[in-house]
Amino acid sequence: KQGVKSLTQAEANAIQATNFNHATQDLYDAIARGDYPEWEFCVQIMADNDHPELDFDPLDDTKIWPEDQFPLLPVGRMVLDRNPANYFAEVEQAAFGTGVLVDGLDFSDDKMLQGRSLSYSDTHRYRIGPNYLQLPINRPQREVNTNQRDGAMVYYVDGADAGTNPHVNYEPNSLGGVKQAPRTDPPAEPFVEGRLMRHA
Structure with missing residues (x-):
């Protein structure tokens, strides 16, 4: 919503000669004075059964879907309305996981998305620790x-306050504890049938 403003190469060179963090400082100063940057959050959707004639692979990450065929659908807005009080706690330890989905959503066949969805959570466990979801900046609403x-980074034991056995760290087990919820909806992935063959 704040528009697009660019620098020429000469302007960028002159600014970076004195302050190479000028973009970060501009963002910080704007938020501090109450001039909150805001973006409209939109998505483009293609149904599984919709295969329009395109001159490119829609799952190619280097391509942009044409907006006349796949219009931008607004789903919300993102506003940066405060600067972090503790940079390490709120920025360095932040962990965004693309593999965490709500019921009803699933991944496309995009290989990059599928690969990254696996690796993000694995990276967080290595970088921050296995309990990264317990840190205040990463803790979900539920x-x-x-x-x-x-x-590392353990704050509490899941379920211990509800009387579950705090020593059980596997499932299934006969000692109680958290159990996997049964699936309530049919699998979202398309059904594919065919002969399994070895390709030489």
Whole structure:
């Protein structure tokens, strides 16, 4: 909503000669004075059964979907309305996971998306620790219920306050604890049938 403003190469060179963090400082100063940057959050959607004639692979990450065929659908807005009080706690430890989905959503066949969705959470476990979802900056609105026990960054034991056995870290088990919820909806992925063959 704040528009697009660009620098010429000469202007960028002159600014960076004195302050190479000028873009970060501009963002910080704008938020501090109450001039909050805002973006409209939109998505483009293609149904699984919709295969329009395109001159490119729609799952190619280097391509942009034409807006006349796949219009931008607004789903919300993103506003940066405060600067972090503690940079390490709120920025360095932030962990965004593309593999966490709500019921009703699923991944496309985009190989980059599928690969990154696996690696993001794995990277967070290595970089921050296995309990990264317990940190205040990463904690979801609804509490996380897992069998994760101990390790770096542990704040609490999932389910211990509800009387579950705090020593159980596997499932299924006969000692109680968190159990996997049954699936309530049919699998979202398309059904594919065919002969399994070895390709030489």
